[in-house]
Amino acid sequence: GENVEQHPSTLSVQEGDSAVIKCTYSDSASNYFPWYKQELGKRPQLIIDIRSNVGEKKDQRIAVTLNKTAKHFSLHITETQPEDSAVYFCAARFPGGGADGLTFGKGTHLIIQP
């Protein structure tokens, strides 16, 4: 099955700086890569996603890049703000038979230092 590795497990940045979280996946057939943000005690919320036919996608301060050859994708947050502090999960979906679920990375705890 699919395996997703996520790094780093903890990331501390100064407010206003950029943050980058990286994920690698094992199955080259994976075609969908979402990122979720989870605040303490809350549900994971989708913040951005990318499909394998696209190399980059942006939404205001958030961007995701995908390198299919290297099988890795990254989340970029610019001009970080205190409300960006949360745990971020990357995921990948392998298009096996049926609507099987996502395979998640183990998460990155992003800490924004004031």
Place this chain on the structure above:
Amino acid sequence: DAGITQSPRYKITETGRQVTLMCHQTWSHSYMFWYRQDLGHGLRLIYYSAAADITDKGEVPDGYVVSRSKTENFPLTLESATRSQTSVYFCAICRADSTDTQYFGPGTRLTVL
């Protein structure tokens, strides 16, 4: 949030007891999923369902049973709860026209003593 609810939100039970967690959605979405979230493991798929009466195993199905007699409900049953099943359980749904984007319910925190 995406018309998905879970009940109960918190549950404490004892080893060996049967527990059922409910997931209910109001959007008539086809696909529903159950995940468990544990420190150090992230989110792991337990079971999923493509439609009523169609279910399949995910990564960690042992010790769990699901059913889906109605499109809007997807209960998860722990037939004989064990301490290792202490976790936060999330249900997720996605629309039939977009089987990629998944929306999560608020979660159920289960403690097995």
